[in-house]
Amino acid sequence: xxxxxxxxxxxxxxxxxxxxxxxxxxxxxxxxxxxxxxxxxxxxxxxxxxxxxxxxxxxxxxxxxxxxxxxxxxxxxxxxxxxxxxxxxxxxxxxxxx
Amino acid sequence: xxxxxxxxxxxxxxxxxxxxxxxxxxxxxxxxxxxxxxxxxxxxxxxxxxxxxxxxxxxxxxxxxxxxxxxxxxxxxxxxxxxxxxxxxxxxxxxxxxxxxxxxxxxxxxxxxxxxxxxxxxxxxxxxxxxxxxxxxxxxxxxxxxxxxxxxxxxxxxxxxxxxxxxxxxxxxxxxxxxxxxxxxxxxxxxxxxxxxxxxxxxxxxxxxxxxxxxxxxxxxxxxxxxxxxxxxxxxxxxxxxxxxxxxxxxxxxxxxxxxxxxxxxxxxxxxxxxxxxxxxxxxxxxxxxxxxxxxxxxxxxxxxxxxxxxxxxxxxxxxxxxxxxxxxxxxxxxxxxxxxxxxxxxxxxxxxxxxxxxxxxxxxxxxxxxxxxxxxxxxxxxxxxxxxxxxxxxxxxxxxxxxxxxxxxxxxxxxxxxxxxxxxxxxxxxxxxxxxxxxxxxxxxxxxxxxxxxxxxxxxxxxxxxxxxxxxxxxxxxxxxxxxxxxxxxxxxxxxxxxxxxxxxxxxxxxxxxxxxxxxxxxxxxxxxxxxxxxxxxxxxxxxxxxxxxxxxxxxxxxxxxxxxxxxxxxxxxxxxxxxxxxxxxxxxxxxxxxxxxxxxxxxxxxxxxxxxxxxxxxxxxxxxxxxxxxxxxxxxxxxxxxxxxxxxxxxxxxxxxxxxxxxxxxxxxxxxxxxxxxxxxxxxxxxxxxxxxxxxx
Ligand SMILES: [Zn+2]
Numbered sequence: 132x133x134x135x136x137x138x139x140x141x142x143x144x145x146x147x148x149x150x151x152x153x154x155x156x157x158x159x160x161x162x163x164x165x166x167x168x169x170x171x172x173x174x175x176x177x178x179x180x181x182x183x184x185x186x187x188x189x190x191x192x193x194x195x196x197x198x199x200x201x202x203x204x205x206x207x208x209x210x211x212x213x214x215x216x217x218x219x220x221x222x223x224x225x226x227x228x229x
Numbered sequence: 230x231x232x233x234x235x236x237x238x239x240x241x242x243x244x245x246x247x248x249x250x251x252x253x254x255x256x257x258x259x260x261x262x263x264x265x266x267x268x269x270x271x272x273x274x275x276x277x278x279x280x281x282x283x284x285x286x287x288x289x290x291x292x293x294x295x296x297x298x299x300x301x302x303x304x305x306x307x308x309x310x311x312x313x314x315x316x317x318x319x320x321x322x323x324x325x326x327x328x329x330x331x332x333x334x335x336x337x338x339x340x341x342x343x344x345x346x347x348x349x350x351x352x353x354x355x356x357x358x359x360x361x362x363x364x365x366x367x368x369x370x371x372x373x374x375x376x377x378x379x380x381x382x383x384x385x386x387x388x389x390x391x392x393x394x395x396x397x398x399x400x401x402x403x404x405x406x407x408x409x410x411x412x413x414x415x416x417x418x419x420x421x422x423x424x425x426x427x428x429x430x431x432x433x434x435x436x437x438x439x440x441x442x443x444x445x446x447x448x449x450x451x452x453x454x455x456x457x458x459x460x461x462x463x464x465x466x467x468x469x470x471x472x473x474x475x476x477x478x479x480x481x482x483x484x485x486x487x488x489x490x491x492x493x494x495x496x497x498x499x500x501x502x503x504x505x506x507x508x509x510x511x512x513x514x515x516x517x518x519x520x521x522x523x524x525x526x527x528x529x530x531x532x533x534x535x536x537x538x539x540x541x542x543x544x545x546x547x548x549x550x551x552x553x554x555x556x557x558x559x560x561x562x563x564x565x566x567x568x569x570x571x572x573x574x575x576x577x578x579x580x581x582x583x584x585x586x587x588x589x590x591x592x593x594x595x596x597x598x599x600x601x602x603x604x605x606x607x608x609x610x611x612x613x614x615x616x617x618x619x620x621x622x623x624x625x626x627x628x629x630x631x632x633x634x635x636x637x638x639x640x641x642x643x644x645x646x647x648x649x650x651x652x653x654x655x656x657x658x659x660x661x662x663x664x665x666x667x668x669x670x671x672x673x674x675x676x677x678x679x680x681x682x683x684x685x686x687x688x689x690x691x692x693x694x695x696x697x698x699x700x701x702x703x704x705x706x707x708x709x710x711x712x713x714x715x716x717x718x719x720x721x722x723x724x725x726x727x728x729x730x731x732x733x734x735x736x737x738x739x740x741x742x743x744x745x746x747x748x749x750x751x752x753x754x755x756x757x758x759x760x761x762x763x764x765x766x767x768x769x770x771x772x773x774x775x776x777x778x779x780x781x782x783x784x785x786x787x788x789x790x791x792x793x794x795x796x797x798x799x800x801x802x803x804x805x806x807x808x809x810x811x812x813x814x815x816x817x818x819x820x821x822x823x824x825x826x827x828x829x830x831x832x833x834x835x836x837x838x839x840x841x842x843x844x845x846x847x848x849x850x851x852x853x854x855x856x857x858x859x860x861x862x863x864x865x866x867x868x869x870x871x872x873x874x875x876x877x878x879x880x881x882x883x884x885x886x887x888x889x890x891x892x893x894x895x896x897x898x899x900x901x902x903x904x905x906x907x908x909x910x911x912x913x914x915x916x917x918x919x920x921x922x923x924x925x926x927x928x
Binding site for chain 1: 464469470471472478479485488496499501594725727734735
């Protein structure tokens with residue numbers, strides 16, 4: 132299954148990436164190659180194989196509900212592109228932008 | 230009657246109730262005497278109530294043209310204007326100024342003169358016959374707790390209908406009264422005399438459909454589903470050890486993990502998983518043997534990672550249901566799914582209170598980002614706006630009982646969005662779904678849904694197509710506002726989070742959780758009614774706050790007697806005290822043991838019931854002292870001794886010879902006065918029965 136230039140542009144827009152026409156072409160071909168590879172796997176008899184969500188054969192990794200000191204506010208704020216006192220400052224958010 | 234034991238005067242709901250009762254009596258009197266001005270009395274009454282309720286809406290040809298106080302004036306003017314003739318023939322202008330305009334009373338009719346030249350027609354000459362309906366209604370607070378909906382609808386020159394819906398403490402009496410009518414003119418007369426629209430008004434509102442004719446209309450029903458987000462009560466965040474304390478300085482509870490620094494690894498909070506499983510079990514859902522965390526990708530700075538960790542195709546819980554009562558009826562809403570995710574940060578936009586962001590920028594606080602959040606999605610089983618607050622209140626009680634969340638609405642720990650569509654009654658498939666957001670209280674959920682149903686019904690009846698969209702509720706206007714239509718629908722590109730491995734809770738753990746689930750609210754209410762012979766509403770009041778219910782049960786155990794008088798202490802006396810102090814009844818400083826002791830003192834006739842519920846209770850609450858020693862040390866012990874009381878009775882008789890004369894003359898009425906005098910002289914400590922008996926003997 133080959134993907135179209137429109138598909139690439141759509142995904143790029145979702146990821147807020149600006150691509151040149153040459154890049155669109157490049158990624159279209161690369162992504163198509165990846166999809167083709169995946170499709171080849173689908174040709175195998177996989178009816179009995181459950182979908183794999185995680186490559187590592189592990190479950191139930193968790194931590195107890197314990198508070199640890201988190202005094203990172205200042206260094207993290209110091210690394211922010213913009214701040215206003217103790218707040219992060221970002222370009223105005225449109226109410227409905229999701 | 231407990232109505233009078235509470236301090237109710239000054240409560241708006243009470244005044245409305247008194248008003249309604251007074252006018253009902255006056256109206257009955259007028260009916261009997263067949264007075265022609267009955268209509269006017271009714272109108273004045275409606276206007277006063279409308280003023281108190283503050284919600285009015287005026288429709289001309291089914292198009293709603295006004296809401297709020299303006300609609301009240303305009304409707305009133307239209308109603309009285311028709312018959313109003315200026316005797317002098319001069320143009321008299323009566324202005325009733327409101328924010329949006331003013332009314333001019335003129336011989337040829339009433340004119341609406343807008344102050345602001347917005348989208349209003351320049352002048353409307355409105356006759357009552359143009360009016361389709363004039364509706365007045367609002368929430369009816371009663372005794373600070375119950376709430377109901379009072380709605381008057383005055384249909385153009387034909388009939389007046391009023392109804393009170395869902396008043397909780399009143400339910401029994403009011404629903405039976407379910408007052409429909411009085412009717413100004415019989416409905417048959419209405420059909421015979423169809424409403425005529427004047428030319429001017431018809432021009433102004435040409436777009437609106439004609440006033441209702443006798444033809445049957447399509448009836449619509451609403452289909453509502455709710456999505457609730459609940460912040461779980463944990464000490465630390467969902468995927469890191471940051472504290473979850475509320476109300477600290479901005480960005481003081483953040484770390485590398487919850488701000489999405491490169492190379493950090495989230496680790497799920499076991500307690501949050503346990504809470505989610507507990508909710509799922511209590512709702513009777515199916516626990517997934519394995520579930521996954523996904524990344525929900527979106528660009529909005531409330532999540533520093535540019536994605537939210539959530540669950541997608543395999544949530545922890547699917548199915549289940551919740552039972553709730555609405556207007557005295559038990560309903561069940563199915564639950565679609567329950568999943569676990571993380572909360573987002575808080576943004577402040579320009580113009581909001583507190584620290585003001587400028588109009589070019591928004592400010593962000595990530596303290597809430599990463600707090601465990603459970604999403605409970607219902608099926609679209611709700612059919613009216615009244616059901617939403619009932620469902621939410623029940624969910625709240627359930628979550629409190631399970632101890633999984635503090636469920637503080639004001640802190641945003643329970644938030645809710647609604648999906649709502651309408652369809653013609655009897656139709657199977659759903660209509661176009663609208664999502665409503667930004668509802669911050671149970672009441673705003675109800676208001677927003679009521680507005681949406683009206684709006685959608687109007688659109689549908691006007692032959693317009695509804696669009697699928699997200700609308701925001703505006704608290705001040707009571708309306709929902711549509712957002713910009715999106716260029717493309719939300720595409721979150723969900724994929725399994727590679728940092729998080731699947732969850733597969735071991736059976737032993739699940740069994741432990743199931744065993745730890747306390748008695749659920751519905752069962753507890755039923756048990757209270759059965760075991761303690763409480764009324765439904767009393768059981769509900771207690772169980773709604775699990776801690777109150779616990780205190781009640783402790784007190785019943787300490788009392789080792791009937792639960793009914795104990796319930797009365799909590800729901801009436803301690804509730805009143807708590808109301809004054811702004812705390813819950815169980816937190817006024819009176820322990821369950823104190824309550825048991827207070828009731829025992831009353832039973833033993835050590836103290837009169839009014840003193841026990843008055844001075845004694847107050848002192849116990851203030852000092853934390855044992856009620857028995859309060860009674861004994863402050864000389865409040867009841868006097869039942871006939872000798873001691875006899876002396877007082879004699880004094881009273883001697884001091885009121887004229888009253889005694891009347892009683893001896895056969896008039897029993899003033900006897901109560903003498904009892905009152907005895908009470909006064911004994912500072913309320915006299916046993917009323919003994920006083921009655923002694924008075925009887927001596928007269
Ligand atoms: Zn953190």
